[in-house]
Amino acid sequence: MLLLAALVLTPVIGTAADKPGAKKSVKSSIKTPASETSEPTFTNKPVATHISAAIAALKADPEAGHQINGVCAACHGDSGQGGKKGEYPRLAGQNVEYLMDQLHKFKDRKRTNLPMFPYTEERELPDEDLVHIAAYLASIKLDTSFPVFKESDDALTRLLAVEKVLNIPRSEGDVDVGAKIYKTECSSCHKKDGMGHKTVPMLAGQYTTYLKRQVEKFIKGERIHDVDMKDPSKDVLNLLKPEEIRDILAFLTTLDD
Ligand code: HEC
Numbered sequence: 697m698l699l700l701a702a703l704v705l706t707p708v709i710g711t712a713a714d715k716p717g718a719k720k721s722v723k724s725s726i727k728t729p730a731s732e733t734s735e736p737t738f739t740n741k742p743v744a745t746h747i748s749a750a751i752a753a754l755k756a757d758p759e760a761g762h763q764i765n766g767v768c769a770a771c772h773g774d775s776g777q778g779g780k781k782g783e784y785p786r787l788a789g790q791n792v793e794y795l796m797d798q799l800h801k802f803k804d805r806k807r808t809n810l811p812m813f814p815y816t817e818e819r820e821l822p823d824e825d826l827v828h829i830a831a832y833l834a835s836i837k838l839d840t841s842f843p844v845f846k847e848s849d850d851a852l853t854r855l856l857a858v859e860k861v862l863n864i865p866r867s868e869g870d871v872d873v874g875a876k877i878y879k880t881e882c883s884s885c886h887k888k889d890g891m892g893h894k895t896v897p898m899l900a901g902q903y904t905t906y907l908k909r910q911v912e913k914f915i916k917g918e919r920i921h922d923v924d925m926k927d928p929s930k931d932v933l934n935l936l937k938p939e940e941i942r943d944i945l946a947f948l949t950t951l952d953d
């Protein structure tokens with residue numbers, strides 16, 4: 697809540713650049729190739745109501761967000777769809793507060809991310825730009841069914857369109873057992889539908905390999921799952937058996953069906 701309040705009070709782009717010696721923001725320094733200008737902007741497609749309300753409250757600039765995304769797209773895809781089978785997580789439709797919180801954590805080195813290290817330095821991603829990129833990504837809603845192609849569509853067009861469809865393949869495990877454990881152990885925070893809330897991330901529609909990697913990081917203590925917990929080794933993920941985690945992940949792959 698504090699974070700949100702602080703962001704609402706943060707001046708929007710432009711004001712910072714007026715200060716003497718202020719670095720140019722990404723908005724003015726990145727040129728987007730003309731071919732990318734047809735990207736979705738805010739309210740292009742309906743997003744979950746709680747997300748659109750949060751985005752509206754932030755007074756973010758969609759065009760600035762779109763331009764900053766030119767940098768992120770190299771790894772996360774031009775619609776935030778992620779890539780390389782989960783090496784790069786999906787960001788589209790993720791909760792706006794969570795995106796901002798994580799970007800702050802990367803910047804403050806509270807969450808290690810070597811591939812993204814150069815892109816989160818103040819010079820590349822000034823604080824005043826976080827709100828624009830987070831709101832832009834949160835506002836993207838990916839299609840969940842495969843497009844119908846025209847005969848004239850070439851192989852590349854088809855490939856690019858298919859990559860943007862949100863369709864997580866079923867992973868190995870007992871979905872019913874996973875659903876039960878998820879309900880008792882995870883849903884209080886990540887919500888029944890796996891969409892999370894505020895700084896708790898959406899898990900539904902995220903790549904299984906990415907989620908598994910994060911669970912492993914939490915268990916090893918390389919990333920903190922519950923910041924309020926005094927002893928991270930007592931975290932719920934440390935108390936579950938590997939088969940139980942496998943079953944939860946299998947259940948999560950059913951949520952976008
Ligand atoms: C060079 C590749 C690369 C670029 C460019 C990049 N990222 Fe990432 N990003 C990654 C990788 C890899 C991860 C996953 C790290 C991990 O496994 O913990 C990640 C993770 C994230 C996460 C955490 C997602 C989650 O669910 O917790 C956010 C948010 C994010 N990136 C935002 C951005 C934004 C915004 C940009 C552009 C300003 C950007 N990234 C540019 C590689 C990249």
Ligand code: HEC
Nearest residue numbers: 881882884885895896897907910911920921922932933944
């Ligand atoms: C007390 C609330 C809470 C509970 C219960 C909880 N989580 Fe989380 N979870 C969080 C928060 C908060 C984060 C973000 C952590 C951070 O700030 O980096 C998170 C992050 C995650 C992530 C990383 C997602 C990403 O995009 O990087 C995974 C995976 C995850 N949780 C799985 C689970 C599973 C599985 C359970 C149940 C066994 C569970 N969580 C229970 C609060 C919770």
